[in-house]
Amino acid sequence: MDVLTLPDAEWRHRDGLDRLVEVLGDARYVGGSVRDTLLGIPVADIDLATPLPPERVIALLKDAGIRAVPTGLDHGTITAVLPGGPVEVTTLRRDVSTDGRHATVAFTDDWREDAARRDFTINALYADPRTGTIHDYFEGRKDLAARHIRFIGDPFQRIAEDHLRILRFFRFLARFGDVADPAALDACTTRANDLMALSRERIADELLKLLVSRDAVGVVGLMIDRGIFVPVLPEITRAERFARLAATEAAAGVSPDAIRRLAALLPADAKVAEAVGARLKLSKLQRRRLIAAATPPAAEKPAVLAYRAGTETALDLLLIAGQSEAAAAIRDAEVPRLPIAGGALVTRGLSKGPEVARVLRFIEEAWIAEGFPAAERVDQIADAAVDQALRSLR
Structure with missing residues (x-):
């Protein structure tokens, strides 16, 4: 691979980051910040990995006057609160035991061992903060260049460790991928029933992120074909309305919205939407919106629909119905108020x-x-x- 060092990026100059790296001494950027920088996309969260035990990390930060929050002490994660934003510092780990939902870990000083417990090759990239040197133990850079989404090691073992990785595989495929690793795809298909063991909140979180990803339409179609939704969301059986909605959003210049897109995947039935919203434990606001969006609109002019239902609901209904021009017309329009009481x-x-x-x-x-x-x-x-x-x- 030609790329041996991490390109410079705005996030690498966040206030306090250099000082944190100096205080820790032995630490590397890991995961999303490395991956996204190599892809040339904005970085939201910064994670550092270190062989230092969490108690030592806390002591070093305290001595340096950096606020340390033990956000995940059992798993070795300390949040360093910097002027430029929080940074998670996690001690290198290896899994001791897993049950598909939780993991018991032990700390290690072996970088490769830490990389081996991660999910996908493109997430197991480390970079030295000072030199930018990239450490790649499982050909993650090669997979990233090919947009190949591949588990580290045996896909069945990775899924057995954490069942949520089934949905994460498809979300990463929709966001970053062009090539689904055949072994990974077969493992996700075979183990789809494992999703039933997960909390519905975790399922909802992954699903809503997936629905607004770059290739959500293609990947959702693949998931339907593979029966991935059957164990937890059997109501999702067709993707035609979902695909039409995505095209209509683009034509109307409206940003993708996860709840709207979920409504388009469900039958046009308020009772079904209500049941799914409750099962996924969505917020009250999300449930109300899902139910409203799942109800076919009355045959009214767009402005009237916006007045009766509110602009947000009217937009959802018009976009799901494929009416891009009508949606664009009311998107920024002010809803009139009856000038008499x-x-x-x-x-x-x-x-x-x-x-x-x-x-x-x-x-x-x-x-x-x-x-x-x-x-x-x-x-x-x-x-x-x-x-x-x-x-x-x-």
Whole structure:
């Protein structure tokens, strides 16, 4: 491989990072920051690996005046709080025992042993902070160049250690990959039932990330063909609406949204959406949106739909229905507000109570039907409606 050193990148100059590296002495960047820099994409999180035991890391940071938070002490992870943002520092590890959901680890000073317990070859890349020298134990750079998503070692063993790696495989394939390793794909297919042992929160977290990835459409289709969803989300059986939604989002200039895309994968049935939202333990807000997006829109003009359902729900419904122009038209439009309230009807002579609410609803529907005219026209509609109501009461 030609790339032997880590290219310079903005994240490598974050405030306090050089000082942290100096304090630790023996440490390397690892995982996503190395991978994403080699791919030329922005880096969000910085992780450092070190052979130093976590207690020593805490002591060194304390002596240097760097705040240390023991975010995952059992697994050797300390968060160093720097002016430029948090950095996770993790002691080199090896797995002692795993059950598919949790792992018991022991600390080591062997870099290759630490790399061997990671999931994919492209995630087991280390870089020296000072020289940029890349340490690659499992041909991760070669796989990265080929966009080949491959487990380290035996795929079945990696999945047995952590069942979530099934979904992570497909998410990484959708985000970074062009080539799915055949052995990995077969292992994920064979062990798909292992997903049932995972918490629904972990499944939801991986799934929602996957749905907005670069090649989500192709990878979701592959997952359906391979029966990956059957054990935990048997409702997902077709990807046509999902593919149409992705194309419509692009045509309308709307960013991909995970909840909207999940709704497009489900049958157009509010009860199904409600059940899936509960099963995945989505937030109340996410569940309400999923249910609303799963309900086919009424045959109304886009502006009317936005007024009745809200812009977010209207966008979801229009995009899922494949109406890119309508969605683009309401995306940045301000939802009108009815320029009259019940007090104005009381002033016109109606008594407070149900009659005011009835007449106000009549006025609102007339206002909507006329295309949301200005206040002057609404006053005319109100005058006529109140006159009619008062006559009917005589």
